Amino acid sequence: MQHAVVFDGLFKTFGGRVAVDRLSLQIPVGSVYGVLGPNGAGKTTSMLMASGLLRPDAGRVEVLGRDVWADPVAAKALFGVAPDGLRLFDSLSAQELLRFVGELRSMPGPVIAERATELLHVLGLADAANVVVADFSAGMTKKIGLACAMLHAPRVLILDEPFESVDPVSAQTMRSVLSRYVAGGGTVVMSSHVMELVEAVCDHVAVIVRGRPLAAGRTADVRGGMSLHERFLQLAGVGTNELGSGLQWLQS
Amino acid sequence: MAAVLIRLKLTILRRSLGRDTSRLISFVFGLVAGAMVCLGSILATAGLRSGSVADASGAVAALATVTMLWMVTPLMMAGVDSSLDTAAFSLLPLGARRLIPGLTLAAFVGIPGAVTAVFALDQIAVWSRSVPATLAAIVAGLLGAATCVVLSRVVTSLIARSMWRRRARFLVTLVLPVVYLVPLMLDQVLQRGHSSLEASAVRPAAGIAGWTPFGWAWAVPWEVARGAYAGAAVHLALAVALLVVLAVLWERVLDVELTTTAPRQVGTVHASRARSGRSGPLAAIARRRLLGWRRDPRLTMQAVTLVAVSLIPAVPALFGPGHQDGPSGLVPLVLSASMAGVLMANDLAYDGTAWWLQVAAGVPGWVDRAGRVLAIGVSVLAFDVLVSIVQVAFGTRTAWLAVSGPLLSALLIALGMGAALGAMDPGTAARRGPNPFAGSAGGGARGCLTALVMFGVPVFLVAPVIVGAVLAGHSTLLQCLVLTAGALWGAGGLVVGIWWGGRILDRGAPEMLGKLRTFG
Numbered sequence A: 001m002q003h004a005v006v007f008d009g010l011f012k013t014f015g016g017r018v019a020v021d022r023l024s025l026q027i028p029v030g031s032v033y034g035v036l037g038p039n040g041a042g043k044t045t046s047m048l049m050a051s052g053l054l055r056p057d058a059g060r061v062e063v064l065g066r067d068v069w070a071d072p073v074a075a076k077a078l079f080g081v082a083p084d085g086l087r088l089f090d091s092l093s094a095q096e097l098l099r100f101v102g103e104l105r106s107m108p109g110p111v112i113a114e115r116a117t118e119l120l121h122v123l124g125l126a127d128a129a130n131v132v133v134a135d136f137s138a139g140m141t142k143k144i145g146l147a148c149a150m151l152h153a154p155r156v157l158i159l160d161e162p163f164e165s166v167d168p169v170s171a172q173t174m175r176s177v178l179s180r181y182v183a184g185g186g187t188v189v190m191s192s193h194v195m196e197l198v199e200a201v202c203d204h205v206a207v208i209v210r211g212r213p214l215a216a217g218r219t220a221d222v223r224g225g226m227s228l229h230e231r232f233l234q235l236a237g238v239g240t241n242e243l244g245s246g247l248q249w250l251q252s
Numbered sequence B: 001m002a003a004v005l006i007r008l009k010l011t012i013l014r015r016s017l018g019r020d021t022s023r024l025i026s027f028v029f030g031l032v033a034g035a036m037v038c039l040g041s042i043l044a045t046a047g048l049r050s051g052s053v054a055d056a057s058g059a060v061a062a063l064a065t066v067t068m069l070w071m072v073t074p075l076m077m078a079g080v081d082s083s084l085d086t087a088a089f090s091l092l093p094l095g096a097r098r099l100i101p102g103l104t105l106a107a108f109v110g111i112p113g114a115v116t117a118v119f120a121l122d123q124i125a126v127w128s129r130s131v132p133a134t135l136a137a138i139v140a141g142l143l144g145a146a147t148c149v150v151l152s153r154v155v156t157s158l159i160a161r162s163m164w165r166r167r168a169r170f171l172v173t174l175v176l177p178v179v180y181l182v183p184l185m186l187d188q189v190l191q192r193g194h195s196s197l198e199a200s201a202v203r204p205a206a207g208i209a210g211w212t213p214f215g216w217a218w219a220v221p222w223e224v225a226r227g228a229y230a231g232a233a234v235h236l237a238l239a240v241a242l243l244v245v246l247a248v249l250w251e252r253v254l255d256v257e258l259t260t261t262a263p264r265q266v267g268t269v270h271a272s273r274a275r276s277g278r279s280g281p282l283a284a285i286a287r288r289r290l291l292g293w294r295r296d297p298r299l300t301m302q303a304v305t306l307v308a309v310s311l312i313p314a315v316p317a318l319f320g321p322g323h324q325d326g327p328s329g330l331v332p333l334v335l336s337a338s339m340a341g342v343l344m345a346n347d348l349a350y351d352g353t354a355w356w357l358q359v360a361a362g363v364p365g366w367v368d369r370a371g372r373v374l375a376i377g378v379s380v381l382a383f384d385v386l387v388s389i390v391q392v393a394f395g396t397r398t399a400w401l402a403v404s405g406p407l408l409s410a411l412l413i414a415l416g417m418g419a420a421l422g423a424m425d426p427g428t429a430a431r432r433g434p435n436p437f438a439g440s441a442g443g444g445a446r447g448c449l450t451a452l453v454m455f456g457v458p459v460f461l462v463a464p465v466i467v468g469a470v471l472a473g474h475s476t477l478l479q480c481l482v483l484t485a486g487a488l489w490g491a492g493g494l495v496v497g498i499w500w501g502g503r504i505l506d507r508g509a510p511e512m513l514g515k516l517r518t519f520g
């Protein structure tokens, strides 16, 4: 089977503290691959390294056979990315932003206009087309970020916490947009710490804790009969009785 | 509470210096400059102390000016303000009333605060001619120094609040630079009339300054020293009233700041129509940057400041005779060229982390540099042409051809240098968000260094063209030749700058993004 994205021994430290520890993952073509992990597990760091925005200390990333760090121009044409925690050019309106992003990728004007209109419509942002992105809510910002990532019709999408602060209705819209994208041959890699969502959306998952993958594969295999939630807590090594007799002072 | 806040401020200062060498260097520069100002003030004090009361009244005017500077400086230099960011306290159950004394005292930890404290002590020495005058000076020192701090805090907070509303924010950024530049302009105009007057004309300055709100407190010991007790009483009452009013205002504003976050305002804009023809990354980057002059209040402020600052020195030439063809007519053009370079060097800081979009799209470094140079260069060139047309229309500039070569090459070289420098370091910008005065992206220190380099180095690089222009004399043919050579020389510098900067970005785009990320 051909792999859409291959993480090969990715390693990153920040000031001596290991954030991502020799992470290797194979993401099959046509899958929706969820990278699960608690806060600080290294999800954002891995996503940034995979999308050419943060240089790894060691390791390689390949997107459809192209090395992201050795051949960035070819690789960057193949995937779209929506990072978490980085701004957009938010003094532009939604429409202007999409046009700007399209022009950065040298797309022809009419194609940009057509796709931008359609994306804004499908994502429920048509009314906000002429609103400055700075005035968007957190959920709307996530959606316009997704539109920016999809505009050039990439074959792989790398999404960091795509459903964070998105309301249930919009989340449903985004899910159907993503499933149509995958049905058309696309591959999605997304990170999340929301178990239920990943269980519903992703056909493959990897659980990473402290930068290391503890389990990876088909969602059903990783789950092993439990709910993903239980399995995740088990892997992360958190028991429900962890607190013991601490926090006595909180009792009233 | 006061002790806690002062310790907090010391800790922040120590941390920020320890982490960043350029900040440390400029802090040392600031210390040296502050020490020199203090020394000057002490020497002046020695002179004034033994002089007549009329002479000593100069201290009132000087301190009134210092007080005004406290109000004006944070407005002029977004990001230089080093006060504690009160937004950080909004999560703590603390009322404004408990914070205000501590915040006021903490403001004296830092170079401007310390220098002001020295001034306040010096004026006590100046007025220590009799017991009543000394006592008055001690009261004046306390009142005056407190007024400085409270005034600056109230004004910045009020401005910051009005900045929340998009429309008001835009107006304020347009009007502010004009407001603070008007006195400077007036000064320029008046100076021409004044130069013939005798030095004694300066003396009424104390009287005038003493009756402005900035001088109310400082004038009290002067009035006591010259025996005008009624005047002293009025000044004292006014000074106390001012401080009370300001403190109440500050408490109000601070209470609001501590309990609210910026309201969200939906701003609809008319999307620029998609023109056919020019498209592609370079045009897109240039177009977005041009739009920034209008859309980003921080850049609007920069543009207005650029126009105002470069025009002021040229004002006298428009009014007085005898200035035709004088060098001051060229100042706007020279200054705007240097400032274009500074803008270019700081441009990535204004993008902030949003710059990732260009990295993710794989835009080559030189395209980024060239797009920005195009936008900034065209804007500044348009300004220069406008100024030149006005000057020619007013008849204040006739020898335009002779100076065009050096000016054009200066603009191009400054842009090229900015393109290279801006690729090594993102530079500085006021932070985004509700309060553009809250802090700076790269730290004021680095901004000062950049400005120093940008105003100094181009002079050397343009020197050959200047020499050529001087040698060309009045020959039109030679002047045309110098213009052509200057344009080519400048274009060469610009290309080198864009190429070099582009290469740096190509090699280290993720590292640049990392720097932008640490600035937020």
Ligand SMILES: Nc1ncnc2c1ncn2[C@@H]1O[C@H](COP(=O)(O)OP(=O)(O)O)[C@@H](O)[C@H]1O
Pocket: A014, A015, A018, A019, A037, A038, A039, A040, A041, A042, A043, A044, A045, A046
């Ligand atoms: N720029 C950075 N500088 C220092 N430490 C960082 C930086 N980015 C991330 N880290 C650290 O790396 C670890 C992983 O962070 P991150 O990838 O953001 O986790 P996640 O997205 O899974 O919550 C955390 O411990 C975080 O503190």
Ligand SMILES: [Mg+2]
Pocket: A043, A044, A045, A084, A161
């Ligand atoms: Mg994250």
